[in-house]
Amino acid sequence: MGLLTNKMEREELKAGDHIYTYRAVFAYSHHGIFVGGSKVVHFRPEHNLNSSSSSSFTSAASSSTEDICPTFPDCGFRQPNSGVVLSCLDCFLKNGSLYRFEYGVSPSVFLTKLRGGTCTTAQSDPTDSVIHRAMYLLQNGFGNYDIFKNNCEDFALYCKTGLLIMDKLGVGRSGQASSIVGAPLAAVLSSPFSLLIPNPIGVATVTAGMYCMSRYATDIGVRRDVVKVSVEDLALNLDVKSSIEGEEEEDSDTEFVR
Structure with a gap:
């Protein structure tokens, strides 16, 4: 691994590694935690997961044809109504490269x-803590999937660091999400410079600089609105939130019937 790529070989894998692979011709990357034994715990939207009525295991495939x-035999295991999945390394990669x-x-x-x-300035916690969080969330879930x-x-970032953002109104911890938001934002902010800098290369340099700084400002190793949360407390809060949302839905249904 180096400045240009984080690509690695399978022989270099260690339990507790945060790994990822690219999907859709490098359009986006999918992340997970390698827990050893050729197994990866990762988080996916529930609608991409297939349920099986004849088995307690669930396929991690995104298509019913897979x-x-x-x-x-336990590849694809997940709890009901949870997007946290245990997959083998081959199924996680889907013939993609490993990073x-x-x-x-x-x-x-x-x-x-x-x-x-691809990286963060935040420090990783010890391997035992990382694997404990991943396996605990496999049993208890990680809430509702949201792309941003x-x-x-x-x-994966939470499993590695235990850090959560206190302000849920902004972008999450994901570097990919920050890039999606940061790129157009940098273009908008740098547009006035086009009037002052006639050289297109100069404008492109300013835009790239703003883009990089916007990414850096949202990195969890730099942000001030993050807090360390134990996985047990996180799971408890998720359970409380789910029960409240369920009660609200029941109340709304009752009022509708009336």
Whole structure:
């Protein structure tokens, strides 16, 4: 691994690694936590998961036409109504390349990574804590999937650091989400400079600089609105939130009937 790529070989994998692979011709990346034994715990939208009435296991495939993993019988295991899935490494990668997410990088290295979702300045917790969080959330869930505020990268970042953002109104911990928001924002903010800088290269440089700084400002290693939350407290809060939402739905249904 280096400045240009985080690509790695399977032999280099260690339990507790935050790994990812690219989907749809590098359009986006899917993240998870390698827990050892060729298994990965990751977070996906529930509507992409297939349920099976004849088994307690659930396929992690996103299409009903995909076969159940022939190698590991527990591949695709998840709890009902949860997007946290246990998959084998092969099913997680889906023939894609393997990359390791970097932790504790310097600000200068972070800024050289033009693509979000590859590294953070935050430090990783010990391996035992990382695996404990991943396996605990496999049993208790990680809430509702949201592409901007609670996605697969957010899940892996929490497992590695235990950090959550206190303000839920903004973008989540995900570097990918920050990149999606930061790119058009940088273009808008840099547009006035086009009147002052006649050279297109100069405008592009300013835009790139603003984009990188917007990514850096939203990194969990830099943000001031993050707090350390134990996985047990997180799961408890998610249960309370789910029960409240369920009661609100029941109340609304009752009022509608009346």
